[in-house]
Each structure stands twice: as C-alpha cells, then as structure tokens.
Amino acid sequence: MARLATTSDVFNAIAEPQRREILVLLRGGERPVTELAQELGITQPGASKHLRVLREVGLVRDRKVGKQRMYGLDAGGLRPVHEWVGGFERFWNESFDRLDEYVQSLEQAGREQR
Template sequence: MARATTTSDVYNAVAEPQRRRILALLRTGQKAASEIADALALAPSPTSKHLRVLRQVGLVSVREDGRHRHYTLNAQPLREVHAWTGGFEQFWSENFDRLEAYVEELGHLEDDHATD
C-alpha cells in the first residue's frame, strides 16, 4: 500500500527528484524562484508547488522582495535523514569489504591457473 503524501514529512519531501535538485541548487546560495525554474527547466507552477512543500517541511526559507521570492536552503531538517542513512554506512562498508576480498581471491585463483 502506498504511503499517503504528507508535506510535514522531510522524507517525503526529499523523495521527489525535482525537490532534491532544488535543494542541490540552493546549496550554492539564495536563488529566486524564477532562477530555480530556469535552472531545472520547469514551468513556474510546478516549481512553486515543489518550493511550497520544501517550505512547509522547513527545508527552505523564503524572502519576498516585491513580486519576487528568494529561497534559501535550511539543511537542519536533513540531519534526521543524514543520521538515518548514516546507519547504513557500516552495512555498505562491510559488503564492499567482502566484495573486495572475493575479487582478490578470484585474482589469486587466476594467477594460480596462469602459472600451471
């Protein structure tokens, strides 16, 4: 069963690829909504919807300047996501270590067959 979409969940917010692209753009500094739309080749309406979700979960803040809205990254809510994904680091590290040992073992077997 699919999860219900919620805008109060940072995990759902960053699950959407376009929103991750927006966050990546904002890592370099504040951007106007129009700059974000242009950089991602998105129409203003979907850009606005994505920015609204990111704002609702606290990942971006907005500063209004006349008719323009400027967005800034707030990475603080990503700490929870980072902590959760960091828990898998040991899992991947151990798997890569096993893979490396296996590849080395195959290399030794090939060397042994080459000298026969």
C-alpha cells in the same frame, strides 16, 4: 491507510523529482523563484508550490530582497535522511570488505597458478 501529507515529512517531500532538483540547484546558493522555475522548465506558481513544501519540512529558507523572495538550502533539514541512510553504512562497508577479500583471493589464486 492514508498517506502522510508531503508537508509533514522530509522523505515524502524529497520523493518528488522536481523538489530534489530544486535542492540541487540551491546547493550553489540562493536563487529567486523565477530563476528556479526557468531552470526546471515549470511555471512560477508550480515552483512556488514545491518551494512551500520544502520550506515547511525545513529544507529551504527564504528571505525577501526588494520585490523578490530569495530561496536557499537549509541542509540541516536533511538530518533525518542522513541518519536513516547512515544506518545502511555498516551493511555496505561489510559488503565491500567481503568483495575486496574475494577479489584478493582470486588474485592470489591466479598468482599461485603461474
């Protein structure tokens, strides 16, 4: 079965570590591609390819400022990831509640033995 192109799916797009790092860098505000490439230690064309993928899945927006293109985070594109991860919230909350009950029972047993 053929894998979906990374440009069609936000999950595939963020599976690449350098793309996730770009998103982290853009949390601090807009940046030009040259600055992003320098921060990542990659070439400008390499950074541009990653930015194109992120833009096509709706995670990054860009605007022209003079001769530069400024890239910014469009966190709304992370909604599918947030919704998917949110589906596990109940599982983790219940697991932590059970752990808390267990720890409390151990503490109570320790107090009773004294």
